[in-house]
Amino acid sequence: MTTINVQDLRKEFEISxxxxxxxxxxxxxxxxxxxxxxxxxxxxxxxxxxxxxxGLEQPTSGTIRFDGEDVTExxxxxxxxxxxxxxxxxxxxxxxxxxxxxxxxIRGVSKDERYQQARDAAEVMQIDDxxxxxxxxxxxxxxxxxxxxxxxxxxxxxxxxxxxLSDLDAKLQIELRREILRVHKRLGRPTVYVTHxxxxxxxxxxxxxxxxxxxxxxxxxxxxxxxxPNNLFVAHFIGNPSINTxxxxxxxxxxxxxxxxxxGRTLEFSVDRYEAASHADDVLxxxxxQSVTLADLVDDPVFDLTLSFLEPIDDxxxxxxxxxxxxxxxxxxxxxxxxxxxxxxxxxxxxxLFIFDATTKELVATxxxxxxxxxxxxxxxx
Amino acid sequence: MSERDHETRDTLSSQYRxxxxxxxxxxxxxxxxxxxxxxxxILSVILVTILFPxxxxxxxxxxxxxxxxxxxxxxxxxxxxxxxxESLFLVSDxxxxxxxxxxxxxxxxxxxxxxxxxxxxxLTRFNIPYQNTFARGILFGYMFPSILLAIPMYILxxxxxxxxxxxxxxxxxxxxxxxxxxxxxxKFFQTxxxxxxxxxxxxxxxxxxxxxDIALPIAKPGIVAVGIFSFAxxxxxxxxxxxxxxxxxxxxxxxxxxxxxxxxxxxxTEIMGATFLASLPAFLFxxxxxxxxxxxxxxxxxx
Numbered sequence: 001m002t003t004i005n006v007q008d009l010r011k012e013f014e015i016s017x018x019x020x021x022x023x024x025x026x027x028x029x030x031x032x033x034x035x036x037x038x039x040x041x042x043x044x045x046x047x048x049x050x051x052x053x054x055g056l057e058q059p060t061s062g063t064i065r066f067d068g069e070d071v072t073e074x075x076x077x078x079x080x081x082x083x084x085x086x087x088x089x090x091x092x093x094x095x096x097x098x099x100x101x102x103x104x105x106i107r108g109v110s111k112d113e114r115y116q117q118a119r120d121a122a123e124v125m126q127i128d129d130x131x132x133x134x135x136x137x138x139x140x141x142x143x144x145x146x147x148x149x150x151x152x153x154x155x156x157x158x159x160x161x162x163x164x165l166s167d168l169d170a171k172l173q174i175e176l177r178r179e180i181l182r183v184h185k186r187l188g189r190p191t192v193y194v195t196h197x198x199x200x201x202x203x204x205x206x207x208x209x210x211x212x213x214x215x216x217x218x219x220x221x222x223x224x225x226x227x228x229p230n231n232l233f234v235a236h237f238i239g240n241p242s243i244n245t246x247x248x249x250x251x252x253x254x255x256x257x258x259x260x261x262x263x264g265r266t267l268e269f270s271v272d273r274y275e276a277a278s279h280a281d282d283v284l285x286x287x288x289x290q291s292v293t294l295a296d297l298v299d300d301p302v303f304d305l306t307l308s309f310l311e312p313i314d315d316x317x318x319x320x321x322x323x324x325x326x327x328x329x330x331x332x333x334x335x336x337x338x339x340x341x342x343x344x345x346x347x348x349x350x351x352x353l354f355i356f357d358a359t360t361k362e363l364v365a366t367x368x369x370x371x372x373x374x375x376x377x378x379x380x381x382x
Numbered sequence: 383m384s385e386r387d388h389e390t391r392d393t394l395s396s397q398y399r400x401x402x403x404x405x406x407x408x409x410x411x412x413x414x415x416x417x418x419x420x421x422x423x424i425l426s427v428i429l430v431t432i433l434f435p436x437x438x439x440x441x442x443x444x445x446x447x448x449x450x451x452x453x454x455x456x457x458x459x460x461x462x463x464x465x466x467x468e469s470l471f472l473v474s475d476x477x478x479x480x481x482x483x484x485x486x487x488x489x490x491x492x493x494x495x496x497x498x499x500x501x502x503x504x505l506t507r508f509n510i511p512y513q514n515t516f517a518r519g520i521l522f523g524y525m526f527p528s529i530l531l532a533i534p535m536y537i538l539x540x541x542x543x544x545x546x547x548x549x550x551x552x553x554x555x556x557x558x559x560x561x562x563x564x565x566x567x568x569k570f571f572q573t574x575x576x577x578x579x580x581x582x583x584x585x586x587x588x589x590x591x592x593x594x595d596i597a598l599p600i601a602k603p604g605i606v607a608v609g610i611f612s613f614a615x616x617x618x619x620x621x622x623x624x625x626x627x628x629x630x631x632x633x634x635x636x637x638x639x640x641x642x643x644x645x646x647x648x649x650x651t652e653i654m655g656a657t658f659l660a661s662l663p664a665f666l667f668x669x670x671x672x673x674x675x676x677x678x679x680x681x682x683x684x685x
């Protein structure tokens with residue numbers, strides 16, 4: 001059942017040189033208990049969309065409905081939401097317990113009761129020994145825990161989060177991600193989470209809305225956006241390191257098999273998904289660094305390329321190669337003996353290709369076997 | 383070998399010694415001692431210059447009349463008396479002047495802090511056309527000397543019957559104190575992150591509640607600074623009360639003190655007694671709130 005519905009949302013800002021369209025025709029349906037992430041590069045309108053849902057911005061046009069009721073004109077304080085901000089937004093002049101209890105104070109809950117609830121929430125967040133301190137005395141992670149506790153006591157209609165973790169270091173990010181997910185699952189309220197970090201989006205969300213330039217490029221489960229990106233932008237944005245593309249020409253393509261010629265080599269592949277809509281023969285062949293193999297692991301080399309740079313990550317290493325159209329990236333086992341500067345044979349797994357139309361940048365086909373890419377259900381959905 | 387080295391270094395040193403300024407030839411402890419002594423020397427001169435008139439003011443007020451009007455004044459008094467204060471409070475109109483001053487000051491402080499706080503909040507939180515130009519333009523109003531405003535004010539005030547009234551002087555002095563106060567609050571509210579208020583609004587607080595619960599407590603140092611500033615402006619103001627409060631019954635302290643001078647004799651002892659009393663509240667006020675005052679003029683230092 002849909003709880004939050006955003007329809008044709010448009011938001012314009014007046015700037016000195018005219019009008020800037022921050023959000024242009026965004027549609028979102030958020031189901032009960034769903035964790036939705038709005039992800040995209042900075043300036044893509046994701047935060048503006050969130051602020052419109054929160055009521056902190058007035059949309060230029062479009063409607064926002066909560067449980068089918070139009071709330072577009074309802075002020076922020078009457079929407080019954082809870083929001084976390086990037087700069088944490090704890091009130092510096094109040095102690096942590098007062099901060100956590102503040103939403104209850106507004107509702108006129110008695111002091112004893114709201115302190116009791118604040119203490120309970122703080123205990124869950126493991127900051128119960130910080131209650132009498134001021135926000136300034138807490139570390140970044142503790143502050144964000146307190147802010148999370150403050151949203152929990154509200155028992156809101158939905159949680160809104162505006163890049164709450166982006167100011168924390170990597171380890172704390174992962175720790176607090178888990179806390180946010182825990183809260184989300186315990187309370188079962190819809191959560192809209194804004195981030196520019198695709199990894200955060202992938203780990204947290206039931207569904208991801210990839211935004212660019214004020215509109216949604218694709219809205220689907222993580223498997224959908226990863227394995228079946230609608231277009232080149234989504235393919236580029238989701239996945240780390242980002243996808244490789246080469247110009248190519250389709251020799252044949254139908255629902256079963258396809259042949260594409262790129263830089264003098266022909267790749268044959270079996271088709272997994274085929275968007276039958278008309279398309280030109282000029283295409284872009286996309287393949288993730290994970291499906292590139294090098295040197296002795298290659299069965300059927302496609303190219304011989306110079307290895308320019310090797311960055312070990314963990315048990316894998318990111319290899320950068322001088323490809324025919326600039327850099328090609330490959331993820332290889334870090335214990336594979338490779339020497340920078342040498343020419344190495346490069347193999348591409350033809351079961352994991354993405355074919356994009358060269359002019360419209362839309363997805364034409366993917367290769368491989370559908371059963372290995374389970375998209376029926378996201379792992380976060382209980 | 384090492385001996386020869388030593389010798390060479392010595393000769394090199396002595397060769398360049400005359401080039402080193404005298405100051406650098408002193409050891410660091412000596413340098414520090416000289417620097418400290420010098421600093422304290424300058425400080426004492428400044429202190430004496432500032433404090434001696436204050437001392438003289440106080441000491442004149444507790445001396446008998448004859449010891450003041452003499453050809454051979456002494457720095458230390460030979461006889462202390464409170465008779466000057468007695469006459470100040472029991473004979474002269476000083477209590478009336480004091481009452482007038484206090485009434486006006488309270489009015490000015492309340493009106494100025496209220497308007498400056500609301501205005502500063504509005505200037506940072508609402509979209510007003512030419513907001514920044516307006517906010518900077520306000521400061522321009524502070525550039526006018528009070529004498530320039532006093533004459534037009536007198537004409538205006540007498541037309542609407544506000545001459546010799548508390549309300550009239552409160553409004554006039556507020557006009558002096560408000561521009562800078564508004565500017566302080568404008569700067570101060572800029573440092574209060576809007577997300578704090580937005581967070582409170584999403585939690586269910588109305589805009590007004592948000593201002594009272596979140597913005598005002600954080601801006602407290604600024605509000606206190608504005609209070610002290612407007613107090614000082616009003617307490618020390620001479621020109622406006624001189625022109626807008628011409629009746630002897632309406633004198634405030636600054637104009638009242640001058641009245642002691644306009645009779646047959648200059649009553650130095652009473653003048654100094656009144657001046658001393660007039661300077662006390664300012665001193666106590668600033669001393670009590672100096673923590674806020676410094677924080678208030680430096681809005682970057684919050685939280």
